[in-house]
Amino acid sequence: MLKVLLRTRMEALLSVLTGASRTKKAQSRGKLIGFACLMILSLVSLGTLFSRIFEVIGPAFRMAGLGWLYFAFAAVMTFSLMLIGNVFTAKAQLYEAKDNDLLLSMPIKPIHILLSRLFLLLVLALVFALPVAIPALMYWPGELSAAGWAAFLISFFLILPLLNVVLSALLGWLIHLAAARARNKSLISLLISLVFLGVYMYFSFQMNSMLTDLAANPAGLERALGSAAPLVWIGEGVVNGELLRVLLLLAASLAIFALAMLLLSRTFIQTATARGSGAKKRYVERTAKARSPRAALLNMELRRLWGLPAYMLNGALGVFFVVIAAVVLLIKGKALTSMPEWPMLAPMLQPLFVVLLCFMGVTIILTAPSISLEGRSLWLPKSMPVSTWDILSAKLQLHLVLAVPAVLLCAAIMAFVLEYKGAVLFLLFALPTVNVLFIALLGLFENLRHPNFNWINETQAVKSGMSVLVTMFVGMGFSALPVLAYLLLSKYLSMEAVGFGMLGLMLLLCALLFLWLRKKGTALFDAL
Amino acid sequence: MLQIQHLTKSYGDKKAVDDLSLHIAPGEIYGFIGHNGAGKTTTLKACAGILPFEEGQILIAGQDMKARPLDCKQQMAYIPDNPxxxxxxxxxxxxxxxxxxxxxxxxxxxxxxxxxxxxxxxxxxxxxxxxxxxxxxxxxxxxxxxxxxxPKLILMDEPFVGLDPKASHLLKALMHEHCDKGGAIFFSTHVLDVAEKLCDKVAIIKEGRLIASGSMQEVKGNASLEDVFLELEDEHA
Structure with missing residues (x-):
């Protein structure tokens, strides 16, 4: 039975990731290869970021004779990335899956349901381990013995994922309990998510100074991590080939996993079927303000965003990024532009910030999962007396209403702080705005071509859909295109000319996407 | 109020609804019965403007669903089997x-x-x-x-599923009230007793084809609707 459940879980994951359609057509090989390429590209991008860290600290730690600390630090980084990636997936997979009731009604042991879902988390944890563990190994300047290799593989691809799954499941359980008891579940989930994200962003912002401190003074980290025996065992196991303690740690991890399974299986049914005990909100009869059908559709899309924390966090997080970037620039802008290592970049600083703003705009992805999110309620918009274009344009408007003001605010602050003038000033406002429009149109285009209604919770539709990945990567590619074009054509064209060329290209693509959506897009939606 | 003329709807090679024609007049409660997968939901969804169809015509209060979908939808309401x-x-x-x-x-x-x-x-x-x-x-x-x-026309797919007895009773009263005011109701059901007592007219569908339709009396005569339904199912097997 467990085998069947595991297969179903993997099939469901693949179907959501690759956008299996309602018509149940077999996935084309090209589509699967394309998806695999996108996944590899994401992992390589993340791995490149971590490479920089290990490249800096590796030689310093080796010289200080603190090889064990290098790998202990890598273990902490791996575990943190796994946790950030898995904790909300654990909550959604374990306790909010829409097929829990169905599975619980069948002659299946609850622990098998639990194990099948945890297996998925384990697979994801392994995927998250790759972009940290591989760069850590690549940039270690020393050589590892055969026992060291074994210790590395056991530690990073068995012990850490197992412990991560346990912690993610327990944290997911706590978040679910807290949200279930609250009147406003979405708000609580959102707040907890933002706290997680805040901690993550704090460490990201501090990374540069942390790296400098680590490279200059590894003893500080030694004091901090030296008292954590498992980390010392992992570090020493890899560097010195002391396999025995790593094997002991593996046995302990397996025991902890088994114990956690036992605890979770005892509470699984109760937690997964809990209906919440939040106080009932009293209905007060009042006359509502009338809205036009179009305004009502936009309002509904806003409510959907507000009501689904996963959608808010994954789709609209970029809005927070852009606003935070604007505030940081306003406070620290002058200091940033007068940094001593930047004088040679001075002439390119203004165009680079335009590209940076375009990049930040790509992190706002609201239309790409918007069709999939209709899910089983797709009959509602289709049976209402509103045109298909009105339904689609409400989704576009949601994206634009949130993204454009944030981007324009950031552009205005950039213009003020970096004293933009002339053509570059125009491009500062025009390019990121058109880029936002492009992402909105592209997301809708992609989701109409690859809708997925087979998700078991909204997080799957928002996080893992192929349309989301394609939109993000194409958007990033287009944001980087002006830099590439300038590097190739700088002999013949000025930066401004490249910028205007890019603007023209983006406008042309927007027009083409708009025309496609009006004609073929509406027809595709009608046929869903 | 609702005219379905030669409606054909296919999913791939399979015809879910095949050349179906029905006419539901104002003031009528029209029942739509058939076994699972007979084409009831597909027909109702096509009438509601949810599913596009290849052949035939659907008119709501004289308006063509294909030509004027918004005007048609403005005059009706649809309730699916699973809300x-x-x-x-x-x-x-x-x-x-x-x-x-x-x-x-x-x-x-x-x-x-x-x-x-x-x-x-x-x-x-x-x-x-x-x-x-x-x-x-x-x-x-x-x-x-x-x-x-x-709305002038209400389309309902298995409306009594999930309702408690009191709500079912109230729904029946609401349906009568709606039709007394000149509206029309077209609904599918598997509860033949309810259909027999509630409907003015009834249509029986099998494998996408209409096998019987007309007033309740015309369709069932002196037998029960259940007997007639089972007999017709066997005849067209």
């Missing part, structure tokens, strides 16, 4: 959303929500999020949403 509503909204927000889309004037909307929500005993729950509603409560909310703009 999957917007779970991120509260009950009252959902009803106001429907009121906005169908352009129901706010004071009229308020009166109707009050009337139907009180009648179906869910007025006190309207501020709750729909994710906290039971299946039956969602079904009741879908009924209020259908009645809120006083």
């Amino acid at each position: 999957d509503l917007y779970e991120f909204m509260s009950g009252i927000r959902f009803l106001n959303f429907i009121g906005d889309v169908f352009r129901v004037e706010p004071t009229v909307r308020r009166e109707r929500i009050h009337k139907y929500a009180q009648m179906l005993e869910i007025e006190g729950d309207l501020a709750q999020p729909l994710s906290a509603f039971s299946h039956g409560m969602k079904q009741k909310l879908a009924l209020i949403a259908a009645w809120i703009h006083e």
Whole structure:
């Protein structure tokens, strides 16, 4: 039975990731290869970021004779990335899956349901381990013995994922309990998510100074991590080939996993079927303000965003990024532009910030999962007396209403702080705005071509859909295109000319996407 | 009120509805029966403008669904067999959303929500999020949403599933009231006793084809609807 459940879980994951359609057509090989390429590209991008860290600290730690600390630090980084990636997936997979009731009604042991879902988390944890563990190994300047290799593989691809799954499941359980008891579940989930994200962003912002401190003074980290025996065992196991303690740690991890399974299986049914005990909100009869059908559709899309924390966090997080970037620039802008290592970049600083703003705009992805999110309620918009274009344009408007003001605010602050003038000033406002429009149109285009209604919770539709990945990567590619074009054509064209060329290209693509959506897009939606 | 002429709808190579023609006049409660997968839901969804169809014509109050879909939808309401509503909204927000889309004037909307929500005993729950509603409560909310703009035609797919006996009784009364005012109702059901007592006319569908239709008396004669249905099923096997 467990085998069947595991297969179903993997099939469901693949179907959501690759956008299996309602018509149940077999996935084309090209589509699967394309998806695999996108996944590899994401992992390589993340791995490149971590490479920089290990490249800096590796030689310093080796010289200080603190090889064990290098790998202990890598273990902490791996575990943190796994946790950030898995904790909300654990909550959604374990306790909010829409097929829990169905599975619980069948002659299946609850622990098998639990194990099948945890297996998925384990697979994801392994995927998250790759972009940290591989760069850590690549940039270690020393050589590892055969026992060291074994210790590395056991530690990073068995012990850490197992412990991560346990912690993610327990944290997911706590978040679910807290949200279930609250009147406003979405708000609580959102707040907890933002706290997680805040901690993550704090460490990201501090990374540069942390790296400098680590490279200059590894003893500080030694004091901090030296008292954590498992980390010392992992570090020493890899560097010195002391396999025995790593094997002991593996046995302990397996025991902890088994114990956690036992605890979770005892509470699984109760937690997964809990209906919440939040106080009932009293209905007060009042006359509502009338809205036009179009305004009502936009309002509904806003409510959907507000009501689904996963959608808010994954789709609209970029809005927070852009606003935070604007505030940081306003406070620290002058200091940033007068940094001593930047004088040679001075002439390119203004165009680079335009590209940076375009990049930040790509992190706002609201239309790409918007069709999939209709899910089983797709009959509602289709049976209402509103045109298909009105339904689609409400989704576009949601994206634009949130993204454009944030981007324009950031552009205005950039213009003020970096004293933009002339053509570059125009491009500062025009390019990121058109880029936002492009992402909105592209997301809708992609989701109409690859809708997925087979998700078991909204997080799957928002996080893992192929349309989301394609939109993000194409958007990033287009944001980087002006830099590439300038590097190739700088002999013949000025930066401004490249910028205007890019603007023209983006406008042309927007027009083409708009025309496609009006004609073929509406027809595709009608046929869903 | 509803004219279905030579409707054909296929999923790939399979014809789900094959050359189906029906006429539902104002004031009629029209039952639609057939075994699972016979084509009832497909027909209802095509009439509601949810599913496109290849051949035939559907007219709602004289308007062609293909040519003027919005005008057709404005005059009718559809309730699916499984009321999957917007779970991120509260009950009252959902009803106001429907009121906005169908352009129901706010004071009229308020009166109707009050009337139907009180009648179906869910007025006190309207501020709750729909994710906290039971299946039956969602079904009741879908009924209020259908009645809120006083459509001429109401299409319902298995409307009695999930409703408690009192709500079922009230729904039957609402259906009669709607038809007495000149409206029409076209609904599918597997509960043949209910169809027999409630419907003025009935149609039986099998494998997408109409195998019998007409007034209840014409279709069943002196036998029970259940006997006639089973007999017809066997005849066309």
